[in-house]
Amino acid sequence: MAKPLLEFTDRGIYCEQGRFYIDPWKPVDDAVITHAHADHxxxxxxxxxxxxxxxxVLYYRLGEISLQTVEYGETVMKNGVEICLFPAGHVIGSAQIRISYxxxxxxxxxxxxxxxxxxxTPFEPVACQHFISECTFGMPVYQWKEQAQIFNDINSWWYSNQQQGLLTVISGYSLGKAQRILQNLDLSIGPVFTHGVIENTNEALRRNGVVLNPTTRITADTPKDEVRKGIILAPxxxxxxxxxxKFAPFSFGYCSGWMALRGAKRRRAADRGFVLSDHADWDGLMSAIDATGCEKVYLTHGYTASFTRYLNEIGFDAREVHTLYGEEEEEETHPNLPNNTPSKSPPKGETLTENGKPSDRQVSPLGEDLGGVK
Structure with missing residues (x-):
């Protein structure tokens, strides 16, 4: 029996023929990266x-690495294996990796x-025989509303707070959720002020040519009266x-797919919870898997056990695999985490200082910021 093109190893997903790994969590010679979140x-x-x-963003988070970048649809050959990236729709720069041989x-x-x-860049289904998929929200209860409806609610809440003389603070992870919130806020209501962690990422994206709405970094010298005229975007x-x-009193809103579950808002001590996720919901997972026309599905993280059973019951050939991918953007509100579970440390250079300026460009030690590890 021929050996499969990809294997699941203790270092990551490995292509022996091409001699490279995809999103490896231990040091390797050649790594193909789907996106810049710390668990990948x-x-x-x-x-x-x-x-x-x-x-x-990779330079900001990882330092002066040896990095080759490509556009979507561009082909790279490694030892006879063809690699091509396609949009994943997760965050800016995220990609699905197509490997063929x-x-x-x-x-x-x-x-x-x-x-x-x-x-x-919107998600694009890619035909294949083998599909390695996440399933962070692989349960039927997770059904996302239209984005326009969510941001109508967010902007109405912000406007109402402002009319009451109350500052608004909204939380989103520094890469992905923060930019999504920023680009969909109604800036006629007021300016956007950012925590340094988010502004560092915004600056990195702008250096890459990404056009983002204007923001003002909060520093020790930023007048509180000025901040109160707008909204704070914080990690x-x-x-x-x-x-x-120090900005109290304020109304705090939390954006996460886990806000779909009763009690999640209370656990985060949020005044408002908005169901906004950068992962596929149930329908999105099902449509994406079906669109590939794949023969086999491998589920890496999320509700892997139950989703694997369901896919097998409806005729797919699915299996659960164990990886160190930990849902970085969602894990702090994961309903299975006990209330006293400590939050993972941010990468070095993303410490919670007044100015938010990075002291260096190195991430935390391997494994330190995973969360949700199986």
């Missing part, structure tokens, strides 16, 4: 390959969503810290 892009590899729009075709999804967000790790408490 680790420090320590000799060479990296990623999408062009991940370039500056002698007629055998695999697609590694990384993280993805099928709902267009107006920020990321989840800033909530409950002295940095954010």
């Amino acid at each position: 892009a680790y420090v320590g590899h000799k060479r990296y390959l990623a999408h062009h729009l991940s370039k500056e 002698k007629g055998e075709v695999w697609v590694v999804s990384g993280d993805y969503k099928t709902q267009e967000d107006g920020v990321s 989840p790790s800033a909530i409950g810290t002295p940095w954010i408490r």
Whole structure:
């Protein structure tokens, strides 16, 4: 029996013929990266390959790495194996990786969503025989509303707070959710002020040519009266810290797919919870898998056990695989985490300082910021 083109190893997803790994979590020579989130892009590899729009964020997070970047649809050959990147729709620069050799075709999804967000390049299904997919929200209860409806609610809440003289703070992860929120806020209501962690990422994306709405970094010298005229965009790790408490009183909103579950808003001590995720919902997962026409499905993280059973029951050939991908953008509100589970540390250079200026461009030690590891 011929060996499969891709294998699941203790270092990551490996292509022996091409001698490269996809999103490896231990140091390797050649790493192909789906996107720049910390549970998929680790420090320590000799060479990296990623999408062009991940370039500056990867440099910011990982330092002066040896990085090759390509556009969507551009082909790279490694030892006779063809590699091509396609849009994943997860965050800016996220990609599905198509690997083909002698007629055998695999697609590694990384993280993805099928709902267009107006920020990321929209998801594009890719035909393959083997599809390696996430299933962060692989349960029927997770059904996302139209994005326009969610942001109508967010902007109405912001406007109402402003009319009451109350500052608004909204939380979103520094890469992906923050830019999605930023680009869909109604700026006629007021200006957007950012925590340094988010502004560092915004600056990296702007260096990459991404056009974002105007923001103002909050520093020790920023007048509080000025901030109160707008909205603060902060990372989840800033909530409950002295940095954010100095702006009290304020109304705090949390954006996450887990807000679809009763009690999630209370656990995050949020005044408002908005169901906004950068991962596919149930319908998105089903449509994406079906559109590939694949013969086999491999589920890497999320509700892997139950989703695998369901897919097998309806006629797919599905299996659960264990990886170290940890739903970086969602894990702090994961309903299975106990209330006293500590939040993972941000990458070095994303510490919660007043100015938010990075002291260096190195991520945390391997494994330190995973969360949700199986």
